[in-house]
């Protein structure tokens with residue numbers, strides 16, 4: 001569905017690149033995640049793929065359309081949910097969706113049904129200008145599903161939402177996955193990437209460091225870890241050590257022999273810890 | 285495509301109805317038209333109002349009706365009451381062999397003289413055909429001051445189209461909704477046309493209403509619409525450019541106001557410069573639009589001149605368009 005080769009983008013059209021020579025492919029029916037901290041270049045990439053930013057360098061096809069040429073009709077098959085909600089404040093929730101639906105040439109979903117789906121039932125006739133940030137975000141998200149997109153772009157779909165609503169959004173995304181929708185999802189939340197994505201790209205400073213399935217990543221990088229809490233000089237000290245690392249193994253026995261152990265847990269590495277190991281930096 | 289353009293238009297109208305500033309922009313010309321009509325009542329009236337008695341000789345009444353607006357009353361008392369009302373009405377009543385002219389005392393001198401002269405002419409039995417003078421007419425049938433005011437109002441209304449567009453663009457920018465439109469099958473051209481329709485139609489309707497209110501319903505409407513639409517184009521371009529260049533409503537309003545300057549300049553130039561110097565204003569499309577409207581409103585316009593003026597407006601607008609187009613394209617994406 002998406003093919004990207006050697007894509008670079010500079011906002012100032014100079015050597016500072018927001019996206020630097022990235023390549024990846026998204027298969028039909030797949031949910032592909034871009035995981036990286038704020039400023040990594042996730043939104044920039046999505047904006048190029050959706051045509052909001054002009055393609056400067058690289059070969060990109062989206063849904064079979066070459067981005068170098070203008071094809072407005074491709075948007076009949078594409079849905080875009082924005083990181084920053086963008087709805088008409090003067091229009092009600094329903095008017096927003098009804099207006100937007102009319103811009104497509106394909107059959108669209110019932111606005112009321114979508115509004116209810118994102119938990120905004122009862123607010124159909126309220127102007128979006130009176131909505132909270134989270135409500136606007138949900139309306140923007142609902143709008144992206146109006147044209148039953150085959151290819152769905154989700155920029156930080158759960159960021160800023162309270163956990164219950166984030167869970168609803170995740171359920172909706174899973175539902176779409178079952179229907180075979182292809183998704184491109186950006187997030188700086190490792191749980192989202194882990195739970196929703198078939199494959200994840202680690203992106204930092206505009207570069208993709210690796211691409212793999214969350215499962216493979218955990219198998220490969222997620223060596224067993226041990227969290228140890230012990231008492232040293234009347235203070236509780238915490239360390240996380242790998243059971244497969246020679247140096248760490250020695251350290252574990254040192255601690256066990258020398259100090260009073262409080263707690264000791266073994267655990268699997270999270271995507272975030274793997275991210276740190278691969279990129280040398282965290283997700284915030 | 286047409287359906288989508290219509291959607292953009294309808295949505296804009298909906299938003300306009302719910303936006304105070306936009307409503308103000310829409311209703312300002314109509315309020316001004318009412319103001320012109322209220323505060324300049326005499327401007328349209330070159331005729332003199334006479335009050336006569338119903339019992340007067342029919343020949344007298346008929347004669348007077350040719351040259352003045354005549355109101356008829358039952359008796360002398362009613363006649364006097366009428367004369368004492370605020371406006372300038374002169375009563376003429378038969379008395380003895382001749383006539384008596386009844387005045388309130390504060391009437392315009394011209395009105396007094398005119399009424400007296402008219403009555404004298406009747407008494408000696410003169411008709412316009414008796415004159416020995418040849419008649420030369422400049423063809424002006426509408427008083428110039430009112431025409432000027434209404435023409436200015438039309439120029440202002442055309443500009444408001446640009447303001448409406450700028451306002452709507454600024455709002456789209458602030459809410460970032462343009463991005464949402466850019467990921468639909470709607471083309472940029474469709475977006476621009478839909479938005480233009482809002483500003484254009486709203487201000488065309490305002491012009492028509494304003495002309496009706498101010499008493500210009502007898503003008504050549506085809507000419508009014510033609511000049512209106514052509515001069516609107518420039519206003520729309522300016523609206524788009526300013527809307528895209530400004531970050532908020534106030535800034536946009538200020539920027540659009542800047543074009544008051546060339547408009548005002550063009551009007552002053554047209555009204556005050558002698559024929560010898562009129563060419564110095566030829567660069568301004570507003571000048572040509574104002575000139576065309578002046579002739580249309582004073583009912584002296586002929587098609588060749590109107591077409592020449594609109595042609596000039598179009599050529600000059602096209603020049604502006606080619607300068608502004610890259611900016612608009614870039615701003616919208």
Ligand SMILES: Nc1ncnc2c1ncn2[C@@H]1O[C@H](COP(=O)(O)OP(=O)(O)O)[C@@H](O)[C@H]1O
Pocket residue numbers: 011012018036037038039040041042043044045
């Ligand atoms: N409109 C812009 N103009 C200039 N620089 C930008 C713009 N948008 C983003 N950037 C820069 O590009 C880089 C990538 O940003 P972005 O793609 O938004 O990151 P992410 O979505 O991963 O948080 C950042 O360094 C950011 O400051």
Ligand SMILES: [Mg+2]
Pocket residue numbers: 039042043044083155156
């Ligand atoms: Mg982002």
